[in-house]
Amino acid sequence: MQFxxxxxxxxxxxYGFYVWLSYGAAAVIxxxxxxxxxxxxxxxxxxxxxxxxxxxxxxEARELRKKQSHNKAETSTEQSxxxxxxxxxxxxxxxxxxxxx
Amino acid sequence: xxxxxxxxxxxxxxxxFTNKLLPWLTALAALFLSIGLxxxxxxxxxxxxxxxxxxxxxxxxxxxxxxxGIYVSMAIAALCSxxxxxxxxxxxxxxxxxxxxxxxxxxxxxxxxWGKPMWGTWWIWDARLTSELILxxxxxxxxxxxxxxxxxxxxGKAAGILTLVGVINIPIIKYSVDWWNTLHQGSTVSxxxxxxxxxxxxxxxxxxxxxxxxxxxxxxxxxFRNEILAxxxxxPWVRQLVEKQLA
Amino acid sequence: xxxxxxxxQMTEQPIDKANTDRVKQLSYRRAFMLVLKRxxxxxxxxxxxxxxxxxxxxxxITLFPLGIGPEAQTLSRIAPGIIWVAALLATLLSLDRLFKxxxxxxxxxxxxxxxxxxxxxxxxxxxxxxxxxxxxxxxIAPLLAVLLHLDENSYTALLxxxxxxxPVLSLLGAVGVALTVGIxxxxxxxxxxxxxxxxxxxxxxxxxxxxxxxxxxxxxxxxIIAALFFGSLTLAPFAVGAAIKxxxx
Numbered sequence: 274m275q276f277x278x279x280x281x282x283x284x285x286x287x288y289g290f291y292v293w294l295s296y297g298a299a300a301v302i303x304x305x306x307x308x309x310x311x312x313x314x315x316x317x318x319x320x321x322x323x324x325x326x327x328x329x330x331x332x333e334a335r336e337l338r339k340k341q342s343h344n345k346a347e348t349s350t351e352q353s354x355x356x357x358x359x360x361x362x363x364x365x366x367x368x369x370x371x372x373x374x
Numbered sequence: 375x376x377x378x379x380x381x382x383x384x385x386x387x388x389x390x391f392t393n394k395l396l397p398w399l400t401a402l403a404a405l406f407l408s409i410g411l412x413x414x415x416x417x418x419x420x421x422x423x424x425x426x427x428x429x430x431x432x433x434x435x436x437x438x439x440x441x442x443g444i445y446v447s448m449a450i451a452a453l454c455s456x457x458x459x460x461x462x463x464x465x466x467x468x469x470x471x472x473x474x475x476x477x478x479x480x481x482x483x484x485x486x487x488w489g490k491p492m493w494g495t496w497w498i499w500d501a502r503l504t505s506e507l508i509l510x511x512x513x514x515x516x517x518x519x520x521x522x523x524x525x526x527x528x529x530g531k532a533a534g535i536l537t538l539v540g541v542i543n544i545p546i547i548k549y550s551v552d553w554w555n556t557l558h559q560g561s562t563v564s565x566x567x568x569x570x571x572x573x574x575x576x577x578x579x580x581x582x583x584x585x586x587x588x589x590x591x592x593x594x595x596x597x598f599r600n601e602i603l604a605x606x607x608x609x610p611w612v613r614q615l616v617e618k619q620l621a
Numbered sequence: 622x623x624x625x626x627x628x629x630q631m632t633e634q635p636i637d638k639a640n641t642d643r644v645k646q647l648s649y650r651r652a653f654m655l656v657l658k659r660x661x662x663x664x665x666x667x668x669x670x671x672x673x674x675x676x677x678x679x680x681x682i683t684l685f686p687l688g689i690g691p692e693a694q695t696l697s698r699i700a701p702g703i704i705w706v707a708a709l710l711a712t713l714l715s716l717d718r719l720f721k722x723x724x725x726x727x728x729x730x731x732x733x734x735x736x737x738x739x740x741x742x743x744x745x746x747x748x749x750x751x752x753x754x755x756x757x758x759x760x761i762a763p764l765l766a767v768l769l770h771l772d773e774n775s776y777t778a779l780l781x782x783x784x785x786x787x788p789v790l791s792l793l794g795a796v797g798v799a800l801t802v803g804i805x806x807x808x809x810x811x812x813x814x815x816x817x818x819x820x821x822x823x824x825x826x827x828x829x830x831x832x833x834x835x836x837x838x839x840x841x842x843x844x845i846i847a848a849l850f851f852g853s854l855t856l857a858p859f860a861v862g863a864a865i866k867x868x869x870x
Contacts, residue, residue: 275416275417275418275419275420276416282415282416285426285427285429286420286425286426286427287425288425288426288427288491291427291430291487291488291490291491292426292427292429292430292487294483294487295430295433295434295483295484295487295488296411296415296430296433298480298483298484298487299433299437299480299483299484302476302479302480303476303480303589303593306472306473306476306593307589307592307593307596310593310596310597310600311596313596313597313600314596314599314600314603316600317600317603317604317607318603318615318616318619318620319620320604320607321603321604321607321612321613321616322616322617322620324607325613325616456863508817508820511813511816511817512817514813515810515813515814515817518810518813518814519800519801519810519814522801522804522807522810523803523804525870528803528867528870531867532800532864532867532868535796535800535860535863535864535867536796536800536814538860539793539796539818539860540817540818542856543817543818543821546821546849547817547818547820547821549821550820550821550824550825550845551820551824553824554824554828
């Protein structure tokens with residue numbers, strides 16, 4: 274141990290200001306960067322989720338419109354809407370996956 | 375020989391590998407940094423000429439060498455991405471740029487804080503300080519170019535070219551600044567690093583150096599992870615991962 | 622486009638090995654001359670593109686005595702630095718037009734598609750840029766040196782450093798422009814990218830002029846600037862080509 278007391282340690286042989294300025298600046302910059310990089314992970318994920326949500330909504334609207342025009346054309350075919358949506362969503366998902374691969 | 379690296383060209387594999395690596399790196403960085411910093415601040419002897427202001431050395435020198443080292447790794451990554459079209463190399467270069475800039479800024483600030491008590495002035499147009507400042511400009515240029523493009527892949531390519539142009543220029547700039555400095559400055563600044571350091575000072579320095587390098591590794595891994603996700607945001611595996619994580 | 626027509630003409634030549642070799646060799650030079658002529662013609666039609674950077678150069682240099690004071694001694698001491706920094710800024714200002722209009726009207730993409738190596742075409746464009754901006758700077762610099770009371774011994778040094786140094790500025794600047802040409806607000810970014818790369822030229826050029834003022838030989842500095850010139854002449858067009866490929870995507 275090089276210092277006799279805590280105030281000695283803070284004083285750093287009268288160079289305290291400069292030493293603590295350097296260590297403080299390094300600590301602040303690195304901590305800021307570390308926290309920002311760490312929180313960036315969640316941020317990126319949230320953005321991807323948001324984008325996915327938007328795309329899903331768009332696709333649903335498109336399918337709904339398609340179905341409505343389909344229904345107008347031939348009103349005779351009666352199908353539960355929930356069933357068609359689940360049936361049609363899986364192939365489009367697969368198609369999307371293939372496109373993105 | 376390089377076959378063991380091939381699976382890591384796949385973003386998904388690398389992402390999970392980075393995730394697994396992170397806790398180990400963090401633990402090691404914390405260990406080395408805490409040992410190194412406590413040793414440097416409390417137990418290392420004061421320099422017989424510079425007194426306790428010498429303790430700035432334990433931050434300044436690692437930051438300065440990392441600032442240059444990270445630029446070189448960035449250039450290697452840029453070269454890999456341009457030659458082998460590795461998208462992940464782009465991502466790693468993008469992850470490294472802000473970390474390198476941060477270390478350059480730290481090296482400059484600690485250099486100024488060390489210069490004030492030793493040379494009597496905050497800033498001196500010393501060759502090393504000047505070239506460090508120019509290095510900071512190069513880093514900021516790369517980061518600005520990254521941010522200027524909407525498309526991350528294009529941004530990576532453009533910044534890669536700039537990094538390579540920069541890395542060719544760095545020795546030239548360094549040489550010219552050294553030369554300019556000896557020409558313009560009558561009195562030479564006394565060299566700070568003594569040729570041989572006592573072991574009492576060397577050991578804490580080694581711990582600090584490894585600690586800072588590991589910390590840089592941790593931050594780069596964190597950013598690298600984000601870059602991989604952002605660049606592969608339309609892939610199904612990313613979608614699934616996001617769903618699982620946010621659920 | 623003339624270039625395309627020419628390339629078509631080339632492919633229609635009878636296939637004779639010796640003949641094609643000769644045609645190919647000829648066509649490199651012809652492609653270079655074509656692009657050069659085209660760029661110069663365009664520049665001649667927009668004369669303010671030539672005059673404005675030059676005016677900027679002159680105005681910056683007249684601002685310095687107003688800011689610093691009219692003492693001849695101070696001015697002659699800082700004249701090399703002022704002239705060179707002003708030259709850097711004037712070149713920077715004019716760089717934007719190197720690829721911008723070509724990028725907007727699509728002829729940059731045509732250039733990438735043409736059978737000629739991009740190296741030759743890029744080199745022609747950079748040479749045209751230097752003829753339009755660098756050469757007038759060199760011609761007007763002695764006049765400004767008079768205004769700044771530059772030492773009489775330094776005039777040759779000033780002209781020689783400008784002659785060797787301004788092409789380096791155009792070559793390195795072209796890399797920056799090629800990288801930022803696809804970006805909407807690339808102007809400020811360009812200066813951030815390019816100015817650090819200009820530092821060696823600035824250092825050696827001003828030092829050569831200072832040394833000349835003392836009556837000492839300055840061939841060493843001149844040789845280094847020449848080395849920078851040849852280095853960037855061989856390497857920069859490759860970087861520009863790669864950057865254009867990224868920017869036009």
